Amino acid sequence: MAHLQYFALLGGCLLLTLPLEFLFQARVYRRIGRLVRAMAAPLLIFWMIDSVALVRHLWTYSRRYTVGLVVPHKLPIEEIAFFVAIPICAILTFEAANAVYSGRVVAPWRRDKGRRRYEGRHVRR
Amino acid sequence: MFAVRFGPAAIVADLLFGIYRRTLGSLDLDVRDYTVLAIAMCVAVLVLELRIWRTGLFRLRAYRVTMMICLGFMVLVNGWLTKLSAPIVAYTPREFSGWRPIWDVPLEDFAFGFAMLTFSLLCWVRTETRRTPFSRSSNPDGSDGADERP
Numbered sequence: 001m002a003h004l005q006y007f008a009l010l011g012g013c014l015l016l017t018l019p020l021e022f023l024f025q026a027r028v029y030r031r032i033g034r035l036v037r038a039m040a041a042p043l044l045i046f047w048m049i050d051s052v053a054l055v056r057h058l059w060t061y062s063r064r065y066t067v068g069l070v071v072p073h074k075l076p077i078e079e080i081a082f083f084v085a086i087p088i089c090a091i092l093t094f095e096a097a098n099a100v101y102s103g104r105v106v107a108p109w110r111r112d113k114g115r116r117r118y119e120g121r122h123v124r125r
Numbered sequence: 126m127f128a129v130r131f132g133p134a135a136i137v138a139d140l141l142f143g144i145y146r147r148t149l150g151s152l153d154l155d156v157r158d159y160t161v162l163a164i165a166m167c168v169a170v171l172v173l174e175l176r177i178w179r180t181g182l183f184r185l186r187a188y189r190v191t192m193m194i195c196l197g198f199m200v201l202v203n204g205w206l207t208k209l210s211a212p213i214v215a216y217t218p219r220e221f222s223g224w225r226p227i228w229d230v231p232l233e234d235f236a237f238g239f240a241m242l243t244f245s246l247l248c249w250v251r252t253e254t255r256r257t258p259f260s261r262s263s264n265p266d267g268s269d270g271a272d273e274r275p
Binding site: 057087 | 216221242246
């Protein structure tokens, strides 16, 4: 089980940020094409940086806590998952914050207030 | 020399690294490679946004809030990855500053995280095809005034 630790950590991050997609209507997974287009360049660049860092012994990965699959450039497959998962978490957070600040979505903790305000406007009209 | 064999981009990166190593190595300085890499990444991202792409991401409140939230969670996740009791990622001591401010997270990792997240968000914002939804101005052509650009 210890081998799955890194993957479990990344899975936890994705699971924790998943509600943002629905509660805040972040609409990130729903725009999967755009997500793929946006993520391609960062993935390739950080893959490259990571492999150079690995080859130059800036850091090493524990064999105990990774599943042992490696991709070209001798990177553990978890690192590729990392460069996919963590930016997705950040983009979800960004879109959620953006939805609230742009007024597209009323934050869940303000929903009652927001509804009341909307009804008031509606009645006046 | 070309320890990284796959792909032209990796070869270019390795070549640049070799040149950098020769130049700085000949000066007989105590150069920490990860420190240099982390600073270089931050500078690259800042130059990319402020001088080339100019998406206006840094001016968004959503971006700043996102970075604060991510910083909080990054300490947890990164701390788990780098904790010295059972490290998933182990750093070569002579290649980074040696400062581990909180939960054994190297100082350089914060810079790495900033660069990585900012670059990802920049790429995300760049793929927006509609009119500028991120600017708070209601002006449709995007020219919202003085502080835009020189």
